[in-house]
Amino acid sequence: MPTILRSNGYRxxxxxxxxxxxxxxxxxxxxxxxxxxxxxxxxALNLGFSARDLREIVRNTREQRDAFLEAWNDYFADRG
Structure with missing residues (x-):
């Protein structure tokens, strides 16, 4: 389970x-x-985060989307 970012306690x-x-x-x-x-x-799924936490998570995800997609594609291309 590759970690691609740690930010403000979120992994x-x-x-x-x-x-x-x-x-x-x-x-x-x-x-x-x-x-x-x-x-x-x-x-797609929320197990326990508050609305405020989710806003921060979504903001971080949108800001890092390109880097996350690159990591996803690199990782799964090697397994496909």
Whole structure:
């Protein structure tokens, strides 16, 4: 599960088995986890984050989208 960014206590990553799904990132902090689609920044899953946390997560995801997509494509190209 490659970590692609750590920011303000959030860890952005994807699971090695995620390659069959559209590009996305998982985000964890403490006991909370979210999943955000890279195509549009929509939250696909939220397990415990507040609305404020989700706004920060989505903002970070949108700001880093190109780098996240590059990491996704590089990682899964090697496994395809």
């Amino acid at each position: 952005f990553f994807f699971y090695s088995a995620d390659g069959d799904e559209p590009a996305h990132v998982h985000v964890v902090k403490g006991d909370c986890e979210a999943k955000v689609w890279l195509s549009d920044g929509a939250v």
